[in-house]
Amino acid sequence: MPDHRTRFLQLALRAQALRFGEFTLKSGRLSPYFFNAGLFNTGAGLAELAVCYADAVDADGVDFDLLFGPAYKGIPLATALACEYARRGRDLPVAFNRKEAKSHGEGGHLIGAPLDGRRVLIVDDVITAGTAIREALGIIRAGGGLPAGIVIALDRQEAVDPATSRRSAAESVAIEQGLPVVRVATLDDLLAFTASDSTLAGHRERLLAYREAYGSLT
Ligand code: OMP
Numbered sequence: 001m002p003d004h005r006t007r008f009l010q011l012a013l014r015a016q017a018l019r020f021g022e023f024t025l026k027s028g029r030l031s032p033y034f035f036n037a038g039l040f041n042t043g044a045g046l047a048e049l050a051v052c053y054a055d056a057v058d059a060d061g062v063d064f065d066l067l068f069g070p071a072y073k074g075i076p077l078a079t080a081l082a083c084e085y086a087r088r089g090r091d092l093p094v095a096f097n098r099k100e101a102k103s104h105g106e107g108g109h110l111i112g113a114p115l116d117g118r119r120v121l122i123v124d125d126v127i128t129a130g131t132a133i134r135e136a137l138g139i140i141r142a143g144g145g146l147p148a149g150i151v152i153a154l155d156r157q158e159a160v161d162p163a164t165s166r167r168s169a170a171e172s173v174a175i176e177q178g179l180p181v182v183r184v185a186t187l188d189d190l191l192a193f194t195a196s197d198s199t200l201a202g203h204r205e206r207l208l209a210y211r212e213a214y215g216s217l218t
Pocket of ligand 1: 006024025026033034035036125126127128130132133170
């Protein structure tokens with residue numbers, strides 16, 4: 001069986017969650033590819049994706065005892081991963097946030113298992129500049145959780161400001177926070193994949209040019 005990186009890329013292309021074209025990113029960069037985790041929108045697709053996440057996390061050996069999905073895209077990802085771990089015999093607590101704090105009913109903006117004192121693994125879709133992940137770390141600490149690591153499906157391996165540093169945003173977060181950042185796949189994996197599949201070869205030049213302009217050297 002191919003490893004989790006190849007399985008993930010095949011799955012993402014099949015679900016059209018990974019597309020080639022022209023996309024404007026949150027950073028304003030014009031990218032020749034885009035990963036939209038919202039297009040894993042069936043039970044079977046999410047279940048298969050969760051297997052890739054769990055394989056990547058287990059291969060890394062990161063130690064944690066709660067899964068946290070940042071709103072919105074991380075919520076089904078963390079939930080699907082919790083189901084995959086239950087299938088593997090590990091029943092993990094899962095929690096997520098809402099973007100708007102609720103003032104009635106149970107109130108607050110955290111939902112699911114309490115974070116207090118738990119070693120939390122953040123489950124999210126993609127890292128470009130690391131802004132979304134830094135926000136999630138703040139939410140977890142404010143909720144009493146202890147960040148233990150981050151897992152993302154795709155590391156775009158971009159430098160925040162290539163003129164001053166070619167360190168990737170994922171590596172910056174890892175160093176600055178002292179946390180492991182597990183990536184199911186990276187831009188490098190996508191480039192290797194396009195080299196091995198003739199139907200994708202036409203996208204390679206533009207991916208390489210994009211990496212040249214914005215890519216990290218880490
Ligand atoms: P950072 O916060 O810059 O790390 O970017 C992560 C966010 O970028 C994601 O949560 C998405 O909102 C968005 N995004 C994607 O979903 N897929 C991509 O391929 C690229 C981006 C992006 O805008 O950079």
